[in-house]
Every structure is written in C-alpha cells, then in structure tokens.
Amino acid sequence: MDVETAWSRFPNRAGTRFIALLAVVLCCLLASKGLALLPGYMLDDYLHSDTFSGRQLAYLSQGRFTEAALATLSNALGLRWTEIYLFNLALSFVAYAWLIGRFVSALVPEGRAFAAQLLGGALIAVHPFFTELLAFRNADVNTLCFVGLLCLFLQAWLGIDARAALALQWRRQVVAAVALTLSIGAYQAALPLAGCVVMLIVFRRSLDGPASGFIARYAGQWRTLLPLVGATLLYALVNGAIRMLLPNATGDARGKIAGAQELAQRLPQVVDLLAELLYRGSSFQSAALSVTILLMLVFCVLRMRHLGPTAPCVAAAMFLGLLLACVLPLALAGQWWPVYRALPGVAFLVGGLVTLGLGAKERPPLALLLGVAVVVWGLAGQSNRILFDQWRxxxxxxxxxxxxxxxxxxxxxxxxxxxxxxxxxxxxxxxxxxxxxxxxxxxxxxxxxxxxxxxxxxxxxxxxxxxxxxxxxxxxxxxxxxxxxxxxxxxxxxxxxxxx
Incomplete structure (x- = not known):
C-alpha cells in the first residue's frame, strides 16, 4: 500500500480532516514548545515580575499601541502578565494551531494531498522562531492578541471574493484590515507573516487554469490585497499620530525608521542575516539543518511544475521576495536588533512552499515525505533546546x-x-x-x-x-x-x- 492510498482511506469530509489536522498541529506545538508551559524567565520577565505599570509609553514608542492598551487593561484589573501566562499561552497554542490549519488547508484545498497539509502544518508548528517569542512569559498576553487577531484577519480575508464588486464585500475588507492593523499594533511581525500567508494563497489560486492565463488570474485578485495595503496605511497613520503626541523624552529607536546613511551601512548585516536564514545557520537553526531545508525547498519548488510550467520560477522568486519582506522591518528599524522571534513569517513561508510542493501532484514520493519528516523532527529539537536552555x-x-x-x-x-x-x-x-x-x-x-x-x-x-x-x-x-x-x-x- 503506497502513502497516498493510505491517506485516501481517511474520511474525506472536510470538517473531519480539518479537526484531524488541527489535532496533529496542536500535538506538534506541544511536543516542540511544551516546556513554555512551565514557569520560566527571560530578562524582561525579571523586570516585570513584581510590578507591571508605567510600560504604556514604552510600548507606544515602539509602535505597539495594541500592547499598550492591553497593559492599561491589565493594570486596571490588577493583573501582572507573568502571573497569568499559563492560561494565555494555552489559548495561544490553540489559536496558532487554527491559524496554521486554515493556512495549509487553503493551499491544498478540497482534501487533496492530506499528507502535504499534515507535514506542512507540522513544520510551521515546530519552527523555532516562534518558540523564542513564547519564552517571554510576560508577553504571552500580547502574543495571544497578536495571533488571535491574525486568525480574525485570515477568517475575514478567506471570505473575500476576488471577482465580486467591492461594494458587496466591503465589510470583510474592513474587518480584515482593522484586525491586521491591531495585530501589527501588538507585534509588527504580523505584517510580513500576513503577507506570506496572503501571497502564497493568491499564488496557489492563480495556478488554477491554463498556464497562459496565469498573469491575468494573478492580477485579477487585486481586491484580495487591499486589506494588506489598508492595514499598512492605517498602522502608519495611527502610529504617526501617537508619536506626535508622545513626550519628546519618550522614544525607542526600534519604533523609528533608520536614516538613509544608516541603512546603507546596515546592508552587509542584512545580507549576513539572509545568509544565516538560507544556509549558514545560527544558534537557533544549525547550518546542517538550514542546508537540508534549502534542499527540501528546491525539491518542493521543482515539483510545482505539475501545477504549471512557470510555477517553479514564480515560486522561487516569491520565496526570495517574501524572505526579504520578512527581514525588511528589522532592516528599516532605527536600531538594528536581528532577533529571530521577529521572523515568525519565515515559518509560514517555508511551511507553505513545502505544502504546495507536496500537494502539487497526487503522490508525493516517499523519500521526500521522509525528508520533510526529518526536518520537522530537527526543528522540533531546536525549539526544545531553546526552552531547555532557558530553564537551565x-x-x-x-x-x-x-x-x-x-x-x-x-x-x-x-x-x-x-x-x-x-x-x-x-x-x-x-x-x-x-x-x-x-x-x-x-x-x-x-x-x-x-x-x-x-x-x-x-x-x-x-x-x-x-x-x-x-x-x-x-x-x-x-x-x-x-x-x-x-x-x-x-x-x-x-x-x-x-x-x-
């Protein structure tokens, strides 16, 4: 019995498969990030373990107005974030699993290639870049808000019909844009993450039909990109207005845009960061694992030729463009602070391409499936090491x-x-x-x-x-x-x- 035949025996009902997918993704989250459920301290946790007041101005200066609002609400209720992390972290796991499940389901719709959905979702779930964010127990309330608002954005965005008039679906457009704006206000990494999710789904939808009409189909989905543009403009407007009202002494370089001269001097550091992400590795992802992931992506992109003759080239160009988009907020910030917790979109980019590659044909080869499973196991180990080292x-x-x-x-x-x-x-x-x-x-x-x-x-x-x-x-x-x-x-x- 081959792998695809085995998967085909699983019930075809979309709801049943999605529940199974959600359960697998949630298990992968717990297996790779379960140590985050234990009490632990990052540096900021020590700082806020006794009191959690007066942080609103700091958050506002960093462009995190949603986090400032959460801090105000917590203070009014007499709650310290380090004390209530467990409940919020558990909800974050569920919300993140749902976000992953909806994403990979949209990439391989109608129950096809269930193995592709499972492995792609598992890869995103175990990726170590999101693990570091969970290590900050004092930020788990904000993490829940960041992920939950992304779920709301994706749910509204998936309901947008690229062919329908704007007047008939303006409510979904507004809900998606506002939800994404608030998510960016919680954590700016929401914008590149949402960009990766949207662009990959739009790419997949554009492949349905004759190869000669790919560009026309892609351009015809411009309405689905409006929430991204609207959220970016709305966030810039709100953040700019807040910065005008802040006291002059208040400021955080991470919430400002670097000057042209500073950006030019920073270019070699940006190139180094891209090299770490692609093949050189780091303390969060070994060089051997990075090279293995790169080879896996090459095989998955090549399999996309079954979706259309231009699909591999477009997918490769999109991967490089979206990877640069994930790094761009760090590159533009007033202070160069290349922490990997600010790059959760990379997990969705890699996992999304793997899902597309595995689902490009009815039967993914067993060798490729095993290779992806090894990568998932390796990334889960990296995530565990991050949290285990924190405990030590x-x-x-x-x-x-x-x-x-x-x-x-x-x-x-x-x-x-x-x-x-x-x-x-x-x-x-x-x-x-x-x-x-x-x-x-x-x-x-x-x-x-x-x-x-x-x-x-x-x-x-x-x-x-x-x-x-x-x-x-x-x-x-x-x-x-x-x-x-x-x-x-x-x-x-x-x-x-x-x-x-």
Whole structure:
C-alpha cells in the first residue's frame, strides 16, 4: 500500500480532516514548545515580575499601541502578565494551531494531498522562531492578541471574493484590515507573516487554469490585497499620530525608521542575516539543518511544475521576495536588533512552499515525505533546546543569586541597609555555554544591572536595592579575584561591590 492510498482511506469530509489536522498541529506545538508551559524567565520577565505599570509609553514608542492598551487593561484589573501566562499561552497554542490549519488547508484545498497539509502544518508548528517569542512569559498576553487577531484577519480575508464588486464585500475588507492593523499594533511581525500567508494563497489560486492565463488570474485578485495595503496605511497613520503626541523624552529607536546613511551601512548585516536564514545557520537553526531545508525547498519548488510550467520560477522568486519582506522591518528599524522571534513569517513561508510542493501532484514520493519528516523532527529539537536552555539558565542564575545573598548576609547582617552593585565579568558569568544563546536570549540576569533586582526577588523573596557599578569598581574588579573570593566583596560608602 503506497502513502497516498493510505491517506485516501481517511474520511474525506472536510470538517473531519480539518479537526484531524488541527489535532496533529496542536500535538506538534506541544511536543516542540511544551516546556513554555512551565514557569520560566527571560530578562524582561525579571523586570516585570513584581510590578507591571508605567510600560504604556514604552510600548507606544515602539509602535505597539495594541500592547499598550492591553497593559492599561491589565493594570486596571490588577493583573501582572507573568502571573497569568499559563492560561494565555494555552489559548495561544490553540489559536496558532487554527491559524496554521486554515493556512495549509487553503493551499491544498478540497482534501487533496492530506499528507502535504499534515507535514506542512507540522513544520510551521515546530519552527523555532516562534518558540523564542513564547519564552517571554510576560508577553504571552500580547502574543495571544497578536495571533488571535491574525486568525480574525485570515477568517475575514478567506471570505473575500476576488471577482465580486467591492461594494458587496466591503465589510470583510474592513474587518480584515482593522484586525491586521491591531495585530501589527501588538507585534509588527504580523505584517510580513500576513503577507506570506496572503501571497502564497493568491499564488496557489492563480495556478488554477491554463498556464497562459496565469498573469491575468494573478492580477485579477487585486481586491484580495487591499486589506494588506489598508492595514499598512492605517498602522502608519495611527502610529504617526501617537508619536506626535508622545513626550519628546519618550522614544525607542526600534519604533523609528533608520536614516538613509544608516541603512546603507546596515546592508552587509542584512545580507549576513539572509545568509544565516538560507544556509549558514545560527544558534537557533544549525547550518546542517538550514542546508537540508534549502534542499527540501528546491525539491518542493521543482515539483510545482505539475501545477504549471512557470510555477517553479514564480515560486522561487516569491520565496526570495517574501524572505526579504520578512527581514525588511528589522532592516528599516532605527536600531538594528536581528532577533529571530521577529521572523515568525519565515515559518509560514517555508511551511507553505513545502505544502504546495507536496500537494502539487497526487503522490508525493516517499523519500521526500521522509525528508520533510526529518526536518520537522530537527526543528522540533531546536525549539526544545531553546526552552531547555532557558530553564537551565534560570536554575543557574537563581542558585547563584541565593548563594551570593547568603554570603552577603554573613558579612553584613541578615537585613543589611546598603545597596548592592554587581560587576559582571567581561565574558559569561556561567562557565557552561548555552548552544542556543544569541542576542538577549541566553543572557544571565546577573549580567545586567537592570534585571538584577528582579532576579534577587524571584530567587530569594528579598527586595535588594541594586545600583550600577561605577568606574572605580570596574577598574578594581579587573585586577581583583572573582566571587566567591573574600577580596571580591568590598564596602565603599553605602554600597557593597561584588566582583562576579
């Protein structure tokens, strides 16, 4: 019995297949990201674990007006996001599974090539770029809003008829545009993600019919692109108005557009990021796995010749264009901060092309199916490592913070009045390297003054006043032994300095 025959025995009812698809995708999410359900701390989690007020201006300056509204509502209800992450994370899993299921179902409609839907959906679900976003427990409320609004956008967008007059479906157009605008206001990565979803579905719809009419069919779907354009313009309008009203002292470079000179200087860094995504790999996706994914995409794109003679060339060009579109918001931001959690659209781009390639013909070859399954397994492992490394780092940080406080209590009393200033080493505080460490992921909370007070509070239940080290302390620690040596702890004035 071949693979396609086995799949064909599954009930053909669309609802039954979609429920089965949803269950598989949800299982893949839990298998790859289930560790996020356990309590954990990214740097911002330490910062907001005790109080969560006064963040609205920061969110507004970053262009996240939806997140600012959520923070205002949470404060009014007396809720801290780090305390209610579990419920919101569970709902995020369900919403994300639904979003993936609707997407891959639209790419391979009418129950054809169910294996393609399952493997494509599984690949998106286990992809590690979304995993890092879930690692921020304090942001899970916003993540739920970001994903939930994308679900609303997709549901409204799928109901838009490319041939019907605008006057007959303006409500769906408006709902889709507003939902996407609010989703971008929660997290700007919503725009390139929505772009990948829409463009791939439009591409697939344009392939139905004679090859000679592909361009005409593609151009004829211009009405379906209006919500993307409308949401982009509406977001720019709202964000611009908010920035005009913000105090001059308030601002975040990530919410601004970089200047022309800065963009020109940043071009090599953008090229490096694209190389990491395509073949070079990173701490979130190994080079071997990146090359395997690239080869898998080549095979899937070549299989699209069964959809039309021009389909492979168009799909390849679309892949490169949409990949650049995913990176573009990072490239244009006032501050270069290439974190992979800002690229969840890449998962939908890769998973969507795999779904199209596998579903391009009635019988996907067994070797290709097994290859995609190996990639899914590898990406799931990368996602697990990200969250497992976070758990290890939290444990190391809290043990070290508790030992340090015990040492200070022995020397200065159980309730010492002095402030504490920690001078971190020039390299990582912990000797054991974390393979998934990059940017602000895998950084010890003891490394930065901003987060040390929250770390002490979560590790010991004590409120310790922490101040940044001055130049004298930094110079002293360059020649001093490191803690736990006795010489590493000094008292100067009303501050206890510790050379970590």
């Amino acid at each position: 780092l939290n444990r190391w940080d809290m043990n070290l913070a508790a030992q340090l406080l015990l040492d200070l209590e022995k020397s200065y009393g159980q309730v010492f009045p002095q402030a504490v200033s920690l001078v971190p080493p020039p390299v990582s505080i912990h000797q054991t390297p974390l393979l998934s460490a990059m940017k602000d992921h895998g950084v010890s909370g003891l490394q930065l003054t901003k987060y040390q007070s929250g770390l002490f509070r979560e590790a010991t239940g004590r409120s310790i006043r922490v101040v940044p080290p001055d130049t004298t302390a930094v110079l002293y620690c360059q020649a001093s032994p490191r803690w736990p040596a006795a010489e590493a702890v000094t008292l100067r004035g009303e501050v206890i300095y510790v050379c970590l």
